[in-house]
Amino acid sequence: MSVAPRLAALIEQVLGGPPPIGLRAWDGSTAGPQDGPVLVVRHRRALRRLLFRPGELGVARAWVAGELDVEGDLYDALERMTDLVGARPFTLPAGRRAAIARELISLIGPVVPVPLPPPPEEVPRRTGALHSLRRDRAAISHHYDVGNDFYELVLGPSMVYSCAVFGTPDTTLEDAQAAKLDLICRKLGLREGQRLLDVGCGWGSMVLHAAREYGVRAVGITLSAEQAAYARERVAKEGLEDRVEIRVQDYRETADGPYDAISSIGMAEHVGAARYREYADRLLGLLRPGGRLLNHQIARRPLEDERTYRADPFIDAYVFPDGELAPVGRTVSLLERAGFEVRDAEALREHYALTLRHWVRNLEARWDEAVRLTSPGRARVWRLYMAASAQAFERGRIGVNQVLAVRPPAGGASVLPLRPRAWVERAA
Template sequence: MSTLAIGEAIASLLRDGLPVRLEAFDGSVAGPDDADIRLELKNERGLAYLLTAPGDLGMARAYVSGDLVVHGVHEGDPYEAMRLLQNHLRFRAPSPLEAVSLLRGLASSVGLTNLLPAPPPQEALPRWRRTLEGVRHSLTRDAEAIHHHYDVSNRFYELVLGPSMAYTCAVYPTGEASLEEAQEEKFDLVCRKLGLQPGQRLLDIGCGWGGMVRHAAKHYGVQALGVTLSREQAAWAKEAIDADGLGDRAEVRHSDYRDVLESDFDAISSIGLTEHIGVKQYPEYFGWLHDHLRPQGRLLNHCITRHHNEVTSTGQFIDRYVFPDGELTGSGTIIAAAQDAGLEVMHEENLRRHYAMTLRDWCRNLVANWDECVAEVGVGTARVWGLYMAGSRLGFERNEIQLHQVLATRTEDGVDGFELRPHWRP
């Protein structure tokens, strides 16, 4: 079998032609000469990644390792390249004989001994390997999944997230609002929906770096307890609480929420946690929340959802590089699970477009602080974050993923504790 030019092979599978310029290490090219975006496949390892893990995982491996270089965009924000590729790359399905011929021809270009290169060090184990080492969504395995994603570097997160250190969807009061203004509005919206009053007790599960805990304690006078599975987040949050002089009203623990012994909370907020727990765990999760609220106590559940109610994984790239064991479904499934646990759902809101704007601003921060981010975590990890955030932005813009806030209460004897009309609008 003679070798096959890489550019020729890839172009032959595209229905509408290649919208970007592809330059491969074998000297072959494809796509328009004047394209604004240029892909450079630098070596055999990059091609082996593409051959052995077709789809988003193979592309991610090649990109993160530096074997596939995207010219025309910044590594911290490849959004424009991804948008163009998603809009114009439509692969036709080759016949079985054609597929075999293409694979053999390309394989002969790299040599069979190079077809299984080790994945980049940023990649987590595949799900089946994780399952062999621990039961999915056990306390131990959940802690390891959170460690993989969140214990990267507090300084890195400061550079990307900005002063708020809020790694969840912001709420933009206007299209011109800054990221910090939008994160402040998000925390305040949650406080308003929960109807927080001075002296009440708030539990914030999956509290991250303590932004919600500090905001509620400072502006609403509550006793706020936050828990996170990330040791790095808990340490950062304690320092921030002390710096704000909130030590008598706010606390962040390095703990699983299931280990919280206190109960009878006036309010519970869960901002960005539900994505990690697994849909099969929803009954246990919402049951736990119900049992830890006082009568008429309120729950605000804020999480990424699908635009449908099927249970779907997050995709191979997200699972291996970003959210190991992550799982998404629609807001209807979340509402049903809350209701089945005995909670009365009072309100839900979709903030999909707000998350696209949030991701846009995080990418801008990554680009602005690129050199320091690379120095802090390495260029491969920085590329992972640029790729992940730009791709997620596209997902929210295209309505492939959404962000829902679901507000519920522990109604007792028909008493829900709510006013006749919502009071949380500004």
């Protein structure tokens, strides 16, 4: 029998139903529905990866290596494959598991299969304690130090790597990113002459916007040397060296408060559950009484038993090493325990889905250039991770929230306008 029908039969054993997506194998055979996206198994090595790593990580490794591909709508394909990728063959009866393994081995070939080394974009072996200074620097370098030209291609001229804020679905990405930065400035109540600390400043977009549009003196900190170099060039080009400083520095090493305001945009996901209270304590200590914190952070849904939480294996291995997501309730609780008064939380889940779809379009439109700037594997990692993330936001599996918190002044006097969300419109 040809390969694809045999693969379809295996999928039916795992799922208890027919394949949800069309299949085409390396021998040219097909199976399953052919009126939508098609999963292309380009090489039998993909099956070796699935044999030893069933589920998401095995599929991801085969994808990164170019042994699996999708023809047609990638978003539709990912939706159809959700149950298949998340299937747990080891929950099946032992006899059925053994039969599936034997069939996979027979498809792989006559030689006894052994595990393949993972594709080179996978995170190398990690050393040091989780979320130690040294290990966090290595994790950040893996994700961000892959070439500023590549990030320009994906992110566009704004060079903002976080959720934009769209006025309508037709708003351009650049306008939506500018709107997000300005919204944060308004929530922080920035005024000329104030000091702003941007934790995880990326390529400098937030500090540049705040200094240029609001006249603040801004410090941006990042652990990425490539980001810092790029941001400093932007600062010099705009002639803002007297108002903007970029440092390669961890938030745990920052000690030159007090600041009037702190922004943390898409950085707290790297902090980790074990360090989050320390993160909150340190930011509180860097703020003057009455100062504001804007914490912009991806959130996941809470679990019945939080001890069972595990990071997504593909994201952890290929995208954000040691990254951790927390429910928004836990984030708010820890900020309050540190001494912050949480004054506002705004959910922007749909906006991140739109943002990611823009990034995917940018990548696909200049695919050959992206491959040249990095590697085929790295480009494939990014396409899969961003498309899958867009779907996760669209389906409500994850969210993103802006939490505004204040370091209470002595006596607890109010430091915010009486009218709720007065920052929605910029003052004239």
